Amino acid sequence: MIETQIPMLEQALEQALSVWKVENKPQLISITEKMDAIDPFIFFDRGTKWKGKRIFWSSSQESFFLVGVGEAISIDSNNQDFLQTEEQWKSLLKEASIYNAFQVPGTGPVAFGGGSFDPDKKSTKLWKEFKETQFRIPSYLLTITNGETYVTFNAMVASDEDTVSIRQDMLLAKQYLLAEQKGLPAGPSIVQKEEIASDQWKELVEKATNEIKSGQAKKIVLAREMRVDFEEDASLSSILYQLHESQTNSFIFAFENERDCFLGASPERLVRLQDNELLSTCLAGTAPRGVTREEDEKIGAALLADEKNREEHDFVVQMIRNAVEACCEQVHVPSDPVLYPLRNLQHLYTPVQAVLKKGYSILDVVQRLHPTPALGGLPREESMMFIREFEQLDRGWYGAPIGWMDAYQNGEFAVAIRSALLQGKSASLFAGCGVVKDSEPEAEYQETMIKFTPMLSVLGGS
Ligand SMILES: C=C(O[C@H]1C=CC=C(C(=O)O)[C@@H]1O)C(=O)O
Ligand SMILES: [Mg+2]
Numbered sequence: 069m070i071e072t073q074i075p076m077l078e079q080a081l082e083q084a085l086s087v088w089k090v091e092n093k094p095q096l097i098s099i100t101e102k103m104d105a106i107d108p109f110i111f112f113d114r115g116t117k118w119k120g121k122r123i124f125w126s127s128s129q130e131s132f133f134l135v136g137v138g139e140a141i142s143i144d145s146n147n148q149d150f151l152q153t154e155e156q157w158k159s160l161l162k163e164a165s166i167y168n169a170f171q172v173p174g175t176g177p178v179a180f181g182g183g184s185f186d187p188d189k190k191s192t193k194l195w196k197e198f199k200e201t202q203f204r205i206p207s208y209l210l211t212i213t214n215g216e217t218y219v220t221f222n223a224m225v226a227s228d229e230d231t232v233s234i235r236q237d238m239l240l241a242k243q244y245l246l247a248e249q250k251g252l253p254a255g256p257s258i259v260q261k262e263e264i265a266s267d268q269w270k271e272l273v274e275k276a277t278n279e280i281k282s283g284q285a286k287k288i289v290l291a292r293e294m295r296v297d298f299e300e301d302a303s304l305s306s307i308l309y310q311l312h313e314s315q316t317n318s319f320i321f322a323f324e325n326e327r328d329c330f331l332g333a334s335p336e337r338l339v340r341l342q343d344n345e346l347l348s349t350c351l352a353g354t355a356p357r358g359v360t361r362e363e364d365e366k367i368g369a370a371l372l373a374d375e376k377n378r379e380e381h382d383f384v385v386q387m388i389r390n391a392v393e394a395c396c397e398q399v400h401v402p403s404d405p406v407l408y409p410l411r412n413l414q415h416l417y418t419p420v421q422a423v424l425k426k427g428y429s430i431l432d433v434v435q436r437l438h439p440t441p442a443l444g445g446l447p448r449e450e451s452m453m454f455i456r457e458f459e460q461l462d463r464g465w466y467g468a469p470i471g472w473m474d475a476y477q478n479g480e481f482a483v484a485i486r487s488a489l490l491q492g493k494s495a496s497l498f499a500g501c502g503v504v505k506d507s508e509p510e511a512e513y514q515e516t517m518i519k520f521t522p523m524l525s526v527l528g529g530s
Contacts, residue, residue, distance in 0.1 A: 077099060081165075084097045084164075084225040088227075094226035097164070097234075098222045101219050103217045103219050108212060109252055109309045112305045115135070115137030117137075121206075123180045131213075131215070134210070136207075140205045143156045144201065149435075153179075161177065161475050164177060172218065173478035177220070178205065178220070178473070179203040180203065181470070182202070182203075182468055184463070197325035197327075221238050223238065252306045253303040257299055264292060268460060269513070270512075270513055272459065276458075280504060281505055285446065287380065287441050288503050291459065291461055291466065301492045302495065307526050307527065318410065318486070321487075328491050334470075336349065336483040337480065338438065344423055346396055346424045347421055350419075350440075352415065353371060353502075355374075376504060383441040387440055388440055392420055392433075395428045398423045441502070443483060466487055467484060468483070469482070470483075485498070485519075499516040
């Protein structure tokens with residue numbers, strides 16, 4: 069039997085109404101409850117009732133989950149500016165009626181979202197459902213952290229009448245979302261796949277290396293697309309479950325907008341902030357995994373010693389270090405990278421730790437870091453101009469920051485790679501690589517091939 073009362077609801081509604089009467093603008097109410105264990109994938113699947121408005125985030129390393137259904141309010145913008153988002157987020161929280169006795173990171177009002185890779189590139193209809201910047205405060209948010217489970221109920225109050233429907237919706241939603249449920253639906257299976265213009269892409273890699281050799285840039289990251297079709301509409305909950313099971317050391321994310329959903333399993337953290345402690349990671353330079361342990365170690369050692377990959381990696385470290393130093397103190401960066409193993413490939417990895425200076429927020433850092441040379445290039449402007457002009461792909465949200473922030477200055481953003489845009493019976497997959505002076509088109513092509521593998525395999529078409 070589920071306890072269907074929502075404690076503090078009446079107080080929260082009353083408080084919001086009294087502020088609304090003075091301020092005359094909608095007020096956020098947010099109530100957090102601790103619950104017995106809830107399966108995050110089943111919660112997401114249950115959320116199909118709110119189809120088009122679900123979000124998912126998990127850090128598989130830490131068993132941390134955020135699953136949101138419905139939308140209490142969104143903070144959107146058609147010109148990308150994370151600082152503007154920050155202003156709106158602060159103003160929303162200023163007078164909000166927040167009842168969260170726990171204040172654990174990721175509980176209470178949480179804004180989840182991201183934006184497009186390059187707002188200056190002309191967008192195509194592929195990404196028509198996605199805004200330049202879009203953050204969602206879910207109506208119902210499940211948070212699982214340190215083995216504890218919380219649910220936060222959020223709503224906007226803008227009139228006396230609202231309180232009646234909010235009360236009703238919240239109680240029904242609580243009953244529905246927490247009801248027992250059988251397993252997840254079956255995963256998709258790919259019936260057709262098409263690599264978009266791969267020969268042209270290899271020519272573009274060559275063009276970029278020439279550009280680099282002539283001194284126009286040091287590194288340019290180039291990406292490409294694969295389009296796949298399924299027998300039936302793909303079930304998102306099963307895909308997320310499979311990603312979570314197969315991709316350790318990754319962030320699993322999903323942002324659903326109507327019939328489209330952008331999801332992935334990214335190993336690349338852009339920034340994490342907790343109690344003012346900042347962690348960013350430089351991840352660039354790639355090699356496959358070996359079949360035997362011996363072979364794997366040999367490939368790893370070769371990657372660590374490979375000049376081309378070290379250069380690719382070092383450009384990212386330089387840029388992130390500079391950006392972090394501008395808003396942090398006690399910046400710590402190891403002098404050499406280590407290996408970061410994933411199921412299908414391994415990367416060079418350098419963590420950057422620091423303490424954020426007073427007056428800065430996680431979105432300040434996101435704004436400064438994006439795009440890092442792991443997705444754009446170096447120098448930033450020159451590489452971005454090259455991508456904007458020559459890359460035959462609408463990256464949309466691929467390669468851009470995606471993540472969450474709470475009301476207590478905690479949050480985490482990943483770089484949205486190893487990802488796909490699901491659109492009912494079809495999907496677009498994205499993969500890119502860092503091109504430097506010693507890049508070879510065929511080798512870079514093969515590298516994108518392995519980067520497609522994690523997503524392809526959970527979509528039923530390895
Ligand atoms: C651009 C992607 O990967 C980046 C992140 C890690 C390693 C990379 C590389 O070695 O090229 C890329 O910079 C992608 O997966 O689509
Ligand atoms: Mg590479």
